[in-house]
Amino acid sequence: MSGNAAATVEFDRAAKQYAGSEDYAIRDLSLTIPAGKLTIFIGPSGSGKTTAMRLVNRMIELTDGDVRVDGVSVKDRSPAELRRGIGYAIQQIGLFPHQTVAENIATVPKLIGWDDKRVKARTTELLELIGLEPELAKRYPAQLSGGQRQRVGVARALAADPPLLLMDEPFGAIDPITRGRLQEEFRRLxxxxGKTVIFVTHDIDEALKLGDHIAVxxxxxxxxxFATAEELVRDPADEFVEQFVGADRMIARLxxxxxxxxERT
Ligand SMILES: Nc1ncnc2c1ncn2[C@@H]1O[C@H](COP(=O)(O)OP(=O)(O)O)[C@@H](O)[C@H]1O
Ligand SMILES: [Mg+2]
Known part of the structure; x- marks a missing residue:
């Protein structure tokens, strides 16, 4: 499957303070997310993971600093145009309940004006790619298992072949066995x-398993x-990271x- 080139995302002293809040949700965040890699944002609840991710597609506006996608500030692009190049998948999935699986997957391709034939071919291709039976295309979200719904969510995010995917705890609400399988398949996919993926999780095992790079x-x-999985385990920057990674289990973790x-290291 040929694809759009992957995107680089730079956070440059990015900061977010919500209206009415005294504290910053994200403070002075600087890091470069390399093209074509899977980068994890991890941290405890409330540490700003979702906020940081949503700064990228302007679901949340910056208070200070900048975020650049392929060198262009998100502030210089309209949210609508920006989001056409960014797939987005979340834990609550957000599938449209009154639309079939096929219609859900086709949302963005239709929005950007693909013709019916191309949309249909793409839907068939995606169902196969994410491991769903073609017959499921006609079902409604309520007629699927949690794992199947999550797969449809990923397919929908991939539909228009965006160079960048944002995934906010996409496998969070799934039983551990299905979750493990989805993680492995997603990693392979x-x-x-070769998309750039920003993936939010609070699960350190998921982070170590999936991430090329991990931002704690x-x-x-x-x-x-901000380090690779190996570096994080071997050489945590401070006590907080050490605790978070579970330093007591370092040997077992390695x-x-x-x-x-x-297969990758
Ligand atoms: N819309 C909002 N208005 C005000 N405060 C918010 C809003 N969304 C998140 N916050 C606050 O910002 C901080 C970071 O939240 P969030 O980015 O959701 O963290 P995480 O995803 O790591 O759990 C938290 O203190 C949270 O309460
Ligand atoms: Mg969150």
Missing amino acids: QTEL LRPGGELAQ EWLTQVRG
Whole structure:
């Protein structure tokens, strides 16, 4: 499947203070998310993961600093235009309940004016790519399992072949076994498609398993460390990261990392 080139995303002293709030949700965040890689934002609840992610597609507006996608500030692009190049998948899935699986997947392609034939071909291709039976195309979200719905959510985010995907705890609400399978399949898919993915999770195992790079946020929305999975486990920047990664289990984690990432490390 040929795709649009992957995008680079730069956070440049990005900050967000919500109206009426004294504290910053994100403070002085600077990091460069490399093209074609899967970068994780992880941190405890309330550390600003969702806020940071939504600054990228302007679902949330910056208070200070900048975010650039392929060198262009998000402030210089209209939210609508920006979002056409950014797939978005969230835990609550947000599938349209009165639309079939096929219609849900076709949302963005239709919006940007693809003809029916192209939309249909793309839907068929995506169902296969994400491992869903073609017959499921005619079903409604309520007629699917949680895991199937999540797959449809990923397919919908990929539909118009965007260079950048934002995923906010996309596998959060799924049982552990299905979740493990989806993680593995998604990892494989991402390697194959070469998209830039920003993936939010609060689950350190998920982060270590999936992330090429991992940004750890601490309470107060500051970046604690930006590193590869291995670096994070071997050389945590401070006590907070050490605790978060589970330093007491470092040896076990290194062995486990070699196992789950074996084909890639
Ligand atoms: N719309 C909002 N208005 C005011 N405060 C918000 C809003 N959304 C999030 N916050 C606050 O910003 C901080 C970061 O939230 P969030 O980005 O959702 O964190 P996370 O995704 O890491 O759990 C939290 O203190 C949260 O209460
Ligand atoms: Mg969140």
